[in-house]
Amino acid sequence: MIKQLKLKDYILIDELCANFDKGLNIITGETGAGKSIIINAIDLVFSSRVSKDVIKTGCDKASIEITLENTKHDLSGLFEANGIDDLGQEIIITKEITQNAVRSRINGTLVNQELLKNLRALFVDIHSQHQTYTFLQPLYHINLLDSYAKDVYGQQLILYKEKFKEYEDYIKLLNEAKNVATATESQIDFLKFQINEIEEANIQSETEDEELTKELEVLENAEKLKELTGGAYWAINGDDGSILEALAKIKTDLSKAESFDPKLEDLNSQFIDAVENLKDVSSSLRDYSQNLDNDTQRLNDIQERLFLIDKLKRKYGGTLENVLKSYENFREELSQIEFSTQNIENLENKISQQRDNLLKIAGEISEHRKNYAQVLSVLIQDKLAVLELPKARFEIQIKNKDLSSNGIDNVEFLISTNISEDLKPLAKVASGGEISRVMLAIKSIFAQNDEIDTVIFDEIDTGISGKATQSVADEMVELSKSHQIFVITHQAIIASKADKHFYVRKSQQDQTKVEVYVLTGDNRIKAIAELAGGTINEQSIEFAKSLIS
Numbered sequence: 001m002i003k004q005l006k007l008k009d010y011i012l013i014d015e016l017c018a019n020f021d022k023g024l025n026i027i028t029g030e031t032g033a034g035k036s037i038i039i040n041a042i043d044l045v046f047s048s049r050v051s052k053d054v055i056k057t058g059c060d061k062a063s064i065e066i067t068l069e070n071t072k073h074d075l076s077g078l079f080e081a082n083g084i085d086d087l088g089q090e091i092i093i094t095k096e097i098t099q100n101a102v103r104s105r106i107n108g109t110l111v112n113q114e115l116l117k118n119l120r121a122l123f124v125d126i127h128s129q130h131q132t133y134t135f136l137q138p139l140y141h142i143n144l145l146d147s148y149a150k151d152v153y154g155q156q157l158i159l160y161k162e163k164f165k166e167y168e169d170y171i172k173l174l175n176e177a178k179n180v181a182t183a184t185e186s187q188i189d190f191l192k193f194q195i196n197e198i199e200e201a202n203i204q205s206e207t208e209d210e211e212l213t214k215e216l217e218v219l220e221n222a223e224k225l226k227e228l229t230g231g232a233y234w235a236i237n238g239d240d241g242s243i244l245e246a247l248a249k250i251k252t253d254l255s256k257a258e259s260f261d262p263k264l265e266d267l268n269s270q271f272i273d274a275v276e277n278l279k280d281v282s283s284s285l286r287d288y289s290q291n292l293d294n295d296t297q298r299l300n301d302i303q304e305r306l307f308l309i310d311k312l313k314r315k316y317g318g319t320l321e322n323v324l325k326s327y328e329n330f331r332e333e334l335s336q337i338e339f340s341t342q343n344i345e346n347l348e349n350k351i352s353q354q355r356d357n358l359l360k361i362a363g364e365i366s367e368h369r370k371n372y373a374q375v376l377s378v379l380i381q382d383k384l385a386v387l388e389l390p391k392a393r394f395e396i397q398i399k400n401k402d403l404s405s406n407g408i409d410n411v412e413f414l415i416s417t418n419i420s421e422d423l424k425p426l427a428k429v430a431s432g433g434e435i436s437r438v439m440l441a442i443k444s445i446f447a448q449n450d451e452i453d454t455v456i457f458d459e460i461d462t463g464i465s466g467k468a469t470q471s472v473a474d475e476m477v478e479l480s481k482s483h484q485i486f487v488i489t490h491q492a493i494i495a496s497k498a499d500k501h502f503y504v505r506k507s508q509q510d511q512t513k514v515e516v517y518v519l520t521g522d523n524r525i526k527a528i529a530e531l532a533g534g535t536i537n538e539q540s541i542e543f544a545k546s547l548i549s
Contacts, residue, residue, distance in 0.1 A: 001020070001022060001068070001069050001123075001453040001454050001484035002020050002042065002066060002067070002068060002069075002123075002124070002454050002484065002486075003019065003020060003067045003068065003069050003090075004017065004018065004019050004020065004065075004066070004067040005017075005018045005020070005038065005041065005042065005064075005065070005066055005067075006018075006063075006064070006065040006066075007037075007041055007062075007063070007064055007065075008062065008063045009055060009056040009059035009061065009062045009063070010037070010041060010054055010055075010056060010062045010063070010064060011034070011037055011054055011056060011062075011514070012034060012037070012056065012506070012512050012513055012514040013034075013037065013056070013513070013514050013515075014056070014513065016515075016516055018038065018502065018516055018518075020484070020486075020500065021484075021499055021500045022480075022484050022499070023480045023481075023484065023485070023499035023500070024476055024477060024480040024485045024487065024497055024498050024499045024500075025484070025485065025486045025487070025498065025499065025500050025502065026487050026489060026494070026495050026497070026498035026500070026501045026502065027039075027486065027487065027488045027489075027502045027503075027504060028488075028489060028490070028495050028501070028502070028503055028504070028527055028531060029503055029504030029505060029506075030505075030506070031490075032506065033504045033505055033506040033514065034504055034506055034514035035488045035504045036458060036488065037504070037514060038502070038504070038516065039126065039128070039456055039458050039486065039488060041064050042066060042124065042126070042456065042486075043126050043128075044064060044095065045064045045065075045066050045093055045094075045095045045104075045116075046093075046116050046117065046119065046120035046124065047116075048113040048116075048117075050095070050097055050102045052097060052098070052099050054097055055097055055098075055099070060098065060099070061096055061097060061098040061099075062096075062097045063094065063095065063096050063097070064094065064095045064097075065092065065093070065094045065095075066092070066093045066094075067090060067091070067092050067093075068090070068091040068092075068093065068119075068123055069089055069090065069091075069453075070089050070090070070091055070123075071089060071453075072451050072453070073122050073451070075091075078115075078118075079106075079107075082106075082109065082111060082115060083109055084106050084107050084109045084111070085107045085108065085109065086107075087107055091106065091107065091119070092106070092107055092108070093105070093106055093116070093119070104116055106119075121452075122451070122452065123452060123453055123454060124452065124453075124454045124456065125443070125447070125450075125452045125454070125455045125456065126456040126458070127439060127443055127455070127456065127457050127458065127460065128458040135426075135438075135439055135442065136426055136427035136435070137427070138410070138411070138412040138413075138425065138427075141396070141411045141412055141413050142369075142406050142409065142410075142411035144413075144442065144446075145369060145372065145373060145376065145396060145411050146369075146406075147446065147450075148372060148376050148445070148446060148449055149368060149369070149372040149376075152368055152372065153364075153365050153368040153369075156361065156364065156365055156368075157365055157406075157407070159361065160358065160361045160362060160365060160407060161405060163354065163357065163358055163361070164358060164403070164404075164405050165405075166354060167351065167354045167355065167358055167403075170347055170350050170351045170354060171351060173343075173347055174344065174347040174348065174351060177343050177344050177347060178344060188334070188337060191330050191333060191334045191337075192334065194316075194326070194327075194330050195327065195330045195331055195334065197312070198312065198316070198323060198324075198326070198327040198330075199327070201308060201309070201312055203309070203312075203320060203323065203324060205320075206319070206320045206321045206324065207320070208309065208320060209306060209309045209310075209313070209320055212302050212305055212306055212309075213306065215302060216299070216302045216303065216306065219294075219295060219298060219299040219302065220299065222292055222293065222294045222295075223294060225289075225292055226289050226292050226294075229285045229288050229289040229292070230285075230286075230289040232285050233282055233285040233286045233289060236278060236281070236282040236285070237279075237282045237286075243278070244275070244278070244279065244282070247275050247278070250271070251271065251272065251275065254267070254268045254271055255268065355403065358403055359403065359408070362403065362407040362408040362409075363408070365407050365409075366398070366400070366407060366408055366409050369398055369407075369409055369411065370398055373396035373397075373398055373411070374396075376396060376445070377394050377395050377396045379445050380394045380438075380441050380442060380445060381393060381394040383440075383441035383444055383445060383475075384437060384438065384441050386471060386474075386475065387437040387440060387441060387468065387471045387472060387475060388437070388467045388468040388470075388471045389417055389434065389437055389468075391417065391418060391419045392415060392416065392417045392434075393415065393416045393423060394413070394414070394415050394438075395413075395414045395415075395423055396411060396412075396413055396414075397411070397412050397413075397414050397423075398410070398411055399412075412425060412426075413425070413426045414426065415429050415438065416429065417429060417434050426438065433462065433463030433464040433465075433468060434463075435462075435463075436460050436461060436462050436463060436464060436472070437464065437468065437471075437472065439460065440457070440460055440472060440475060443455060443457070443479075444475055444478075444479050447479060447482070447483055448482070452483070453483060453484055454483065454484045454485075454486070455479065455483050455484070455485055455486070456485075456486040456487075457476075457485070457486065457487045457488070458488050459488050459489070459490070460472070460487065460489075461487075461489050461490065461491045461494055464491075465491075469491050469493045469494065470493055472491075472494060473491070473493045473494040473496070473497050476494060476497060477497050480499065490531060491531065492528045492529075492531035492532035492543075492544065492547060493547060495527070495528050495531055496528050496544070496547035496548050498524075500518065501518065501519040501520075501524050501527070502516055502517070502518055502519070503516070503517045503518075503519045503523075503527055504516050505517065524548075525541060525544045525545055525548065526541070526544075528544035528547060528548065529541045529543065529544035532544060532547075
């Protein structure tokens, strides 16, 4: 349950510390006094969307702190996994809102929104006018029914949802496979043609065209190369007047000179090495010149090969690298088409099997739903009778539909509040006061079936008076025996049942402020008297005393 709420610089509140008790906590105050600020703050501490507008004008930040008392849930594993200190039965949740950021903490440790969402589901159930609208929508009714019977088929429904997700994934894969497999025969033939065209070219490497171009240049200039290299050979190694012949004489002269001066030994040795190197060059030039043929056939082959390569380059990307990449892409695309065609039948079989399995599970869940729809309908109808709607009939209607994430059922709440009227959808029949009692009936029944400690009603008494008010008050008292209840009310009868009575007052002097007081004794009697009669006089005071006694 909620033990304490602290607010600082929040909307119109400078600072507030409110301590709450078990049982029925009533909040009253004049219209527009800011009664919902307390409920909104409790809601906000668990919410993901927080506006900086909640920061009090002129302040840098706002803060909300809630202290929970936990006597039902083992959260030690959850806290340990998230690095949160375990304070025993006490849980302190804080939210700090600045102009640029929102930070949430549990027992001082920064936490994410998902963790707060989980805690809210365990501890607090807030019923507001917005939630009334949600309850009226048929799409939400199946969730209410499933929530009520979760201990019976909840795990089965979880399994169904997991398998339905797999089923949807299979359908998605099938559609993708069909989209790929819809390629026309001509598209497939063209892919095969492109693959064959590149394969038949038998490209040796990404640089084959560069290597062939160099070889072509040699072949085209074979005669000139033969003439130049042959001439160079004869100049070096000819019979008469060759370079080697002249160098031989120099060698003889250097040998003589060395005999006179040993210092010339190194120079003579270098000279001899140079002559030997020149002889090697001469031999290489001779071999090159003799082996260089004017191979017209090879010339033609290279020209044809380069023509083919240029054609492929023009078609498939400008370079041999891109040609080879295109080849791999074509093969992959064709492979996907062929695989998809084969895979379609397998996926269709899986989808059929999964659908049969889902229909079986959904059918079992549907039977459970129909059984518990009858149980819940009777409970709600009986509770409506207690809440001064004795002629009301309530029915949970279940109709079959095609497979969906929730099964094969459309669930809708139907009601008739007058004996002469047929059952109709909840949203189309009930008045404001009737809606309030229907919501209270549903909440009361669900509260007995869950482990949530705190249930909050924001103006649940809208549109009711007389006996209906008394019945709602009695139901609140009954519910508060097992739960901590918060009620914002304008009804004196309901306020008189409080175990703890909070009064909200707005003052407007130098600035607007909202303050919250706990009422006891005469102050409480006066507040109830004002609710009952609009003014405080002897009659309203006596009436208030009679309600409390």
